[in-house]
Amino acid sequence: MKVILLLLFLSIYTQVHHANTEEYLESWHESVGIKNAKKIKEYEDILYQRIVGGAIAPLNAHPYLVGLLIDLWGSPSLSACGGSLLTSNRILTAAHCWYDGRFQAMRFTAVLGSPFLFHGGLRITPDRISVHSQYNSRTFANDIAMLFTPIRIAYTHNIQPISLPHGEMLNESFEGEWTLASGYGRYSDIINPSTNTMARHVSLKVIPLAHCRVFYGNIVLDSNICTNGYGGVGICQGDSGGPLIVNRGGQPILIGVSSFVALDGCELGFPSAFARVSTYINWIRQLL
Structure with a gap:
């Protein structure tokens, strides 16, 4: 397969x-991010209901992987992205997850140590973001950004930088x-x-x-x-x-x-x- x-x-x-x-699409969040966040949640809800009472396999293979759920200004819907844990309070991601040329992120929720994006794991709300000063939302140049968490994340078998x-x-x-x-x-x-x-x-x-x-x-x-x-x-x-x-x-x-x-x-x-x-x-x- x-x-x-x-x-x-x-x-x-x-x-x-x-x-x-x-x-280019006018808005990545509107055309892609929001729609797929909804789909991912629907699929997870169905699968999660099947295994409640059992055990979800820990995310040992990729302990640095971070899921990002995104609340957007001017939209009632969630979008979604990913990131990488660099230190106990730094997460590297793409700049277009913050601003795609139309929608801007209002709040991120970082999901760590979970095989699911919408269920389980450690969930933290970063309180600051630094976007590359030369990021261009139309050409995707310098498409990189850093998220800062307000507390230090404790490392576990499933959460590592x-x-x-x-x-x-x-x-x-x-x-x-x-x-x-x-x-x-x-x-x-x-x-x-x-x-x-x-x-x-x-x-x-x-x-x-x-x-x-x-x-x-x-x-x-x-x-x-x-x-x-x-x-x-x-x-x-x-x-x-x-x-x-x-x-x-x-x-x-x-x-x-x-x-x-x-x-x-x-x-x-x-x-x-x-x-x-x-x-x-x-x-x-x-x-x-």
């Missing part, structure tokens, strides 16, 4: 063989390497309420940026990392802002923040794009 990452994606209009880079790249890794392109992305929600273009909506992951191979630009044009910058979509794998509707990692010596290292994919579907072979963490390492470190 194909395993597709469950990510609420930043949508771009696409053509049959080439992703259109000129027309992710390491940042350092040393020679800061100069690596990671082209040709296999990476791992994780998130909540959908894992294929076709989903129904009986589908398991627990957190999942997918292995993705990093491709040259030139290959990515064939699909997305000049919105792909040197500050991005792109992964292949061959075989119908890639990030999908679940968590924009979620982590892309490599393993070095058995240790997960955060190298990307989920930024955008094509609108046409998760399984059509389009690449996935992430904000490159090494590009923003000084910005990140200043906020830790």
Whole structure:
């Protein structure tokens, strides 16, 4: 069975063989985030009712993964994103989760240590956000932001921080390497309420940026990392802002923040794009 990452994606209009880079959705939250948050909750409610009284498997595989539920100004509906726990009070996510060009986040709820986005786990409301000063909501440039929690999060077996790249890794392109992305929600273009909506992951191979630009044009910058979509794998509707990692010596290292994919579907072979963490390492470190 194909395993597709469950990510609420930043949508771009696409053509049959080439992703259109000129027309963008007016509002990611309205067109994608809100709709998929509702779907995820519906699926979770059905699945959760089946296993009440039993035991939900702990999220041991991705203890750094953070789910984000988002209250928006001017909307009664919730949206959803993902993030990565960097320290006991810092969470890295995508800037478009805060502002997509139309809707702005009023409040985030961070969900840690749970295989579900709407049920269980530790839930904390961050009290501050720092968005990259050069973030562009129309082109997705510098699509990165830091959330601050008012209290320090206690680490457990299910809640652990992710390491940042350092040393020679800061100069690596990671082209040709296999990476791992994780998130909540959908894992294929076709989903129904009986589908398991627990957190999942997918292995993705990093491709040259030139290959990515064939699909997305000049919105792909040197500050991005792109992964292949061959075989119908890639990030999908679940968590924009979620982590892309490599393993070095058995240790997960955060190298990307989920930024955008094509609108046409998760399984059509389009690449996935992430904000490159090494590009923003000084910005990140200043906020830790």
